[in-house]
Amino acid sequence: MIAIAIDGPAGAGKSTVARKLAHELGYLYVDTGALYRAIALYMTAHEVDIDSEASVEPMLGGVKLELRYLQGEQRVFLNGYDVSEDIRRPEISSAASHVSALPAVRTFLFALQQNMAVEHDVVMDGRDIGTVVLPKAQVKIFLTASAEERARRRCAELTARGMASDYAQVLREIQERDDSDRNRPIAPLRQAADAVLLDTTELTLEQVVARAQDEVRAALEKEACAKNAL
Numbered sequence: 001m002i003a004i005a006i007d008g009p010a011g012a013g014k015s016t017v018a019r020k021l022a023h024e025l026g027y028l029y030v031d032t033g034a035l036y037r038a039i040a041l042y043m044t045a046h047e048v049d050i051d052s053e054a055s056v057e058p059m060l061g062g063v064k065l066e067l068r069y070l071q072g073e074q075r076v077f078l079n080g081y082d083v084s085e086d087i088r089r090p091e092i093s094s095a096a097s098h099v100s101a102l103p104a105v106r107t108f109l110f111a112l113q114q115n116m117a118v119e120h121d122v123v124m125d126g127r128d129i130g131t132v133v134l135p136k137a138q139v140k141i142f143l144t145a146s147a148e149e150r151a152r153r154r155c156a157e158l159t160a161r162g163m164a165s166d167y168a169q170v171l172r173e174i175q176e177r178d179d180s181d182r183n184r185p186i187a188p189l190r191q192a193a194d195a196v197l198l199d200t201t202e203l204t205l206e207q208v209v210a211r212a213q214d215e216v217r218a219a220l221e222k223e224a225c226a227k228n229a230l
Contacts, residue, residue: 011150
């Protein structure tokens with residue numbers, strides 16, 4: 001199986017790029033951030049202290065997550081309900097940063113994520129895919145962009161969803177999320193040593209996907225040559 005790991009900070013375009021790349025390659029797309037958001041949604045709905053592992057861990061037994069693919073689009077189901085839209089609310093995205101720092105939550109999702117890569121060719125995006133979840137992925141890409149550009153994109157996304165947004169607030173939230181993700185003690189956001197850095201600040205989606213495809217082709221050719229040499 002082929003695994004492509006795409007990591008990077010919030011708003012760098014990981015999900016959009018990974019989804020399109022998976023479509024182009026015919027691979028399974030796995031948005032791991034959506035899984036953390038779903039847990040954050042569940043915990044906040046039950047008024048659980050999302051910074052307390054002692055409070056969160058016992059509640060994980062009541063969480064059943066499924067990724068379903070309807071008309072080629074990944075949908076997230078939490079205990080049988082489609083929460084794909086609810087998990088994109090700004091406050092849930094912020095809460096996801098907190099729950100993702102808890103070892104119990106990461107352990108809860110770790111096996112689910114790895115099993116997908118065992119059973120399918122995947123494009124998986126997140127913040128620790130290339131460093132922790134799929135350290136042996138054939139292709140690793142670290143996407144980034146300036147905080148200002150990421151805030152602009154997030155505002156445009158919220159507007160497209162019919163949700164109000166304030167640029168200054170979104171920028172502040174992204175900067176806070178960056179700080180939290182980079183400094184958390186468990187699986188902090190960082191570029192894997194063998195990952196390709198791709199700054200998307202001034203690139204179109206098509207340009208980013210094209211560059212990612214180039215990396216995939218090069219990796220697959222290298223792997224094929226290594227096998228032929230045996």
